[in-house]
Amino acid sequence: xxxxxxxxxxxxxxxxxxxxxxxxxxxxxxxxxxxxxxxxxxxxxxxxxxxxxxxxxxxxxxxxxxxxxxxxxxxxxxxxxxxxxxxxxxxxxxxxxxxxxxxxxxxxxxxxxxxxxxxxxxxxxxxxxxxxxxxxxxxxxxxxxxxxxxxxxxxxxxxxxxxxxxxxxxxxxxxxxxxxxxxxxxxxxxxxxxxxxxxxxxxxxxxxxxxxxxxxxxxxxxxxxxxxxxxxxxxxxxxxxxxxxxxxxxxxxxxxxxxxxxxxxxxxxxxxxxxxxxxxxxxxxxxxxxxxxxxxxxxxxxxxxxxxxxxxxxxxxxxxxxxxxxxxxxxxxxxxxxxxxxxxxxxxxxxxxxxxxxxxxxxxxxxxxxxxxxxxxxxxxxxxxxxxxxxxxxxxxxxxxxxxxxxxxxxxxxxxxxxxxxxxxxxxxxxxxxxxxxxxxxxxxxxxxxxxxxxxxxxxxxxxxxxxxxxxxxxxxxxxxxxxxxxxxxxxxxxxxxxxxxxxxxxxxxxxxxxxxxxxxxxxxxxx
Amino acid sequence: xxxxxxxxxxxxxxxxxxxxxxxxxxxxxxxxxxxxxxxxxxxxxxxxxxxxxxxxxxxxxxxxxxxxxxxxxxxxxxxxxxxxxxxxxxxxxxxxxxxxxxxxxxxxxxxxxxxxxxxxxxxxxxxxxxxxxxxxxxxxxxxxxxxxxxxxxxxxxxxxxxxxxxxxxxxxxxxxxxxxxxxxxxxxxxxxxxxxxxxxxxxxxxxxxxxxxxxxxxxxxxxxxxxxxxxxxxxxxxxxxxxxxxxxxxxxxxxxxxxxxxxxxxxxxxxxxxxxxxxxxxxxxxxxxxxxxxxxxxxxxxxxxxxxxxxxxxxxxxxxxxxxxxx
Numbered sequence: 070x071x072x073x074x075x076x077x078x079x080x081x082x083x084x085x086x087x088x089x090x091x092x093x094x095x096x097x098x099x100x101x102x103x104x105x106x107x108x109x110x111x112x113x114x115x116x117x118x119x120x121x122x123x124x125x126x127x128x129x130x131x132x133x134x135x136x137x138x139x140x141x142x143x144x145x146x147x148x149x150x151x152x153x154x155x156x157x158x159x160x161x162x163x164x165x166x167x168x169x170x171x172x173x174x175x176x177x178x179x180x181x182x183x184x185x186x187x188x189x190x191x192x193x194x195x196x197x198x199x200x201x202x203x204x205x206x207x208x209x210x211x212x213x214x215x216x217x218x219x220x221x222x223x224x225x226x227x228x229x230x231x232x233x234x235x236x237x238x239x240x241x242x243x244x245x246x247x248x249x250x251x252x253x254x255x256x257x258x259x260x261x262x263x264x265x266x267x268x269x270x271x272x273x274x275x276x277x278x279x280x281x282x283x284x285x286x287x288x289x290x291x292x293x294x295x296x297x298x299x300x301x302x303x304x305x306x307x308x309x310x311x312x313x314x315x316x317x318x319x320x321x322x323x324x325x326x327x328x329x330x331x332x333x334x335x336x337x338x339x340x341x342x343x344x345x346x347x348x349x350x351x352x353x354x355x356x357x358x359x360x361x362x363x364x365x366x367x368x369x370x371x372x373x374x375x376x377x378x379x380x381x382x383x384x385x386x387x388x389x390x391x392x393x394x395x396x397x398x399x400x401x402x403x404x405x406x407x408x409x410x411x412x413x414x415x416x417x418x419x420x421x422x423x424x425x426x427x428x429x430x431x432x433x434x435x436x437x438x439x440x441x442x443x444x445x446x447x448x449x450x451x452x453x454x455x456x457x458x459x460x461x462x463x464x465x466x467x468x469x470x471x472x473x474x475x476x477x478x479x480x481x482x483x484x485x486x487x488x489x490x491x492x493x494x495x496x497x498x499x500x501x502x503x504x505x506x507x508x509x510x511x512x513x514x515x516x517x518x519x520x521x522x523x524x525x526x527x528x529x530x531x532x533x534x535x536x537x538x539x540x541x542x543x544x545x546x547x548x549x550x551x552x553x554x555x556x557x558x559x560x561x562x563x564x565x566x567x568x569x570x571x572x573x574x575x576x577x578x579x580x581x582x583x584x585x586x587x588x589x590x591x592x593x594x595x596x597x
Numbered sequence: 598x599x600x601x602x603x604x605x606x607x608x609x610x611x612x613x614x615x616x617x618x619x620x621x622x623x624x625x626x627x628x629x630x631x632x633x634x635x636x637x638x639x640x641x642x643x644x645x646x647x648x649x650x651x652x653x654x655x656x657x658x659x660x661x662x663x664x665x666x667x668x669x670x671x672x673x674x675x676x677x678x679x680x681x682x683x684x685x686x687x688x689x690x691x692x693x694x695x696x697x698x699x700x701x702x703x704x705x706x707x708x709x710x711x712x713x714x715x716x717x718x719x720x721x722x723x724x725x726x727x728x729x730x731x732x733x734x735x736x737x738x739x740x741x742x743x744x745x746x747x748x749x750x751x752x753x754x755x756x757x758x759x760x761x762x763x764x765x766x767x768x769x770x771x772x773x774x775x776x777x778x779x780x781x782x783x784x785x786x787x788x789x790x791x792x793x794x795x796x797x798x799x800x801x802x803x804x805x806x807x808x809x810x811x812x813x814x815x816x817x818x819x820x821x822x823x824x825x826x827x828x829x830x831x832x833x834x835x836x837x838x839x840x841x842x843x844x845x846x847x848x849x850x851x852x853x854x855x856x857x858x859x860x861x862x863x864x865x866x867x868x869x870x871x872x873x874x875x876x877x878x879x880x881x882x883x884x885x886x887x888x889x890x891x892x893x894x895x896x897x898x899x900x901x902x903x904x905x906x907x908x909x910x911x912x913x914x915x916x917x918x919x920x921x922x923x924x
Contacts, residue, residue, distance in 0.1 A: 090880065090883075090884045091884065091887075093880065094877055094880050094881060094884060094887065097873055097874075097876060097877040097880065098874075098877055100873055101870045101873040101874050101877070101902075104866050104869060104870050104873075105870065107861055107863075107866045108863040108866040108867050108870070108910065108914065109863075109914070112861065114860075114861065115860070115861065115862065115916075142861075143861050256859075265856070265857070315761065315762070317761075319761065319762075319764060320764050320765055321762055321764075321765065322765050322768070323765050346765070347765040347766050347768070347854060348765070348766065348768060348769040348771075348853055348854050349853075350853060350856070357856065359855075359856040361855075361856060514856045516856050516857065518857075521852070521858065524858060525849070525858075528845050528848070529845075532838060532841055532842060532845065535837075535838050535841065536838055539834050539837070539838060
């Protein structure tokens with residue numbers, strides 16, 4: 070029993086500490102502090118490649134940083150712990166305040182202290198008229214205030230008006246904090262039920278892609294509840310892609326003309342056109358399609374010794390974001406029947422690996438690119454024959470050959486050449502490799518976040534609440550009207566600024582002049 | 598977009614206005630510093646003299662022809678007033694520089710770091726001109742001009758970029774909204790940060806009245822601690838929602854341009870940190886035991902976060918906001 074009591078006391082104390090202002094402040098600080106590594110250390114969620122680079126460069130400290138989740142700050146246990154505690158502290162702080170606010174909204178303004186002269190602002194006036202008339206006049210002029218009148222004295226000959234305003238301040242404050250909670254919840258819901266996928270589509274009017282399953286994407290980031298079975302189907306094909314550049318190579322505009330199908334259009338097989346641009350995503354119901362990047366997909370035609378050809382266009386990775394010098398690989402399977410059996414065929418696959426420049430610039434034989442537009446496309450390639458790795462059962466990189474295949478002599482270099490568009494090279498067995506040119510590709514992102522609109526709504530109500538709580542000021546005044554010499558009354562006013570008392574002096578004087586317009590000043594006192 | 602037109606002539610005039618701004622503000626700073634360093638204690642007496650004379654005129658208004666010699670203003674005060682006038686001239690020049698950039702490029706003139714810093718400094722100067730409009734605050738101007746001039750010098754020397762159109766990601770109607778609101782918030786926070794730093798100086802042993810030493814003498818000439826604290830608080834509560842809106846507008850734009858409203862990009866992260874720090878400041882102001890110095894320290898930390906976000910994040914860390922036209 071005693072243990073229970075003690076536990077109860079302990080829990081109560083913990084709760085009180087957690088919901089105190091000091092703790093909230095400390096947690097806010099911790100939150101700011103904890104976010105700092107998120108800005109300074111490379112983050113996996115933003116750029117996994119940079120994290121690997123960092124780990125390679127810092128072999129001692131890197132693994133330790135990884136162990137404390139410094140590369141995944143915003144999903145780390147400690148960041149989560151801080152904001153979860155802040156969340157609890159907020160709820161614990163706000164719930165009683167909400168109840169208190171509701172009570173105060175219902176309550177009548179409090180009775181005046183006995184000695185109004187002890188208030189920060191005080192004034193005594195003499196006015197003509199009787200108590201009832203002056204008190205009624207004061208009440209009438211208290212527009213926008215909550216007020217009540219009490220009768221005091223033995224026969225109720227004294228009227229006392231209590232007035233208060235600025236209730237909206239606390240209301241705004243509570244709205245702000247609850248909206249903050251709503252914002253966090255909306256973000257969490259979006260993270261649970263949302264998904265994001267990227268796919269590269271060559272802009273040559275080709276087949277495009279349909280977002281019916283995660284398999285259709287090159288990369289796919291799903292919320293915890295998304296298993297990929299109920300994606301919103303959208304089909305897209307890209308007819309062309311335009312990019313304008315300044316002579317300096319700085320980009321001016323990117324735009325892709327696409328056709329899309331969604332909803333009923335899928336069954337009716339109607340395509341609708343859209344001009345997909347940066348800053349102009351295609352919004353379809355709850356999904357958004359973005360133009361996120363672009364590059365080039367070179368086309369090669371391989372003519373095998375028996376005269377049959379295979380043509381392939383494969384996206385290469387832009388290595389230089391300014392000049393779009395790209396690198397990649399193309400793997401070509403010989404047509405069936407060119408070689409007598411599957412084993413022989415596998416030994417005669419062709420792989421082309423190298424660099425692509427949209428505008429050729431040669432330094433001796435070294436290829437680089439001088440401009441990002443497709444002015445004078447050229448490639449510098451190594452041509453291999455052998456096992457390209459497609460039949461190894463291992464996943465192969467889209468942009469590089471597996472070096473182990475080359476080390477093991479299963480893939481052998483046949484030639485190293487520079488080719489301009491239309492040029493070709495002949496291997497020793499008569500195979501001809503021709504570089505046909507290149508087509509641009511675009512990187513399309515499909516995003517789905519059902520709670521996004523609620524994030525916006527919460528953010529807006531949050532700001533509205535904040536503005537109200539910063540602009541509205543809480544004021545209390547009391548007016549005591551008591552009979553003086555016949556025909557006149559003594560009016561005593563006292564005022565209190567409950568928040569932000571700068572400028573309250575002038576405000577009080579103006580208020581006094583307004584409330585009792587027909588008065589002679591009997592004495593002003595001010596306490597600082 | 599068909600062929601961007603850059604008016605090179607206007608761009609050159611804009612650059613000229615920028616150089617003039619710096620020169621004018623440097624002179625203004627010197628004049629204000631002279632006043633701050635050399636004004637004697639005589640000023641208080643001089644003030645009373647003026648009022649005494651003034652009331653004499655008012656009382657004798659019935660009698661015509663009474664000419665009262667208004668005593669000449671003290672030299673240091675005149676220097677200070679000249680300095681303040683130059684501050685206004687410099688602010689106007691900076692506005693000219695910004696407007697001409699916009700006209701030269703036919704877009705809003707805040708598309709790279711150089712232009713953004715110019716706009717932020719302009720907002721800071723305007724915020725200071727509004728907050729410090731009373732003559733007794735003139736002593737604070739030197740401390741506002743100092744960071745503004747450092748920012749402008751860094752911007753002109755290292756971050757300058759030629760007038761040019763902006764990259765596709767910035768071609769949005771959100772560019773004028775997001776960047777200008779963030780600039781305004783940053784400029785207001787600059788005034789708040791300076792006020793809090795001066796408040797801390799005033800509260801430190803250096804601010805003790807009667808302490809000998811040049812620095813102590815300068816600090817003694819600042820407005821009292823309570824006034825400085827009030828300036829810091831009022832500018833912060835003005836800047837806080839503005840900066841908050843700036844971040845939210847940024848998020849709305851990010852949803853349109855980058856495919857997500859928030860992605861912990863370094864700039865977003867530090868903006869979040871700064872916002873949390875300023876929120877902590879506001880909470881500290883209403884927590885017993887935190888009101889004075891601790892709150893002021895928090896405000897200074899917020900200001901440091903803003904400056905860090907401006908320079909370090911844009912210039913050193915690579916992120917989506919690395920459009921600075923540098924590096």
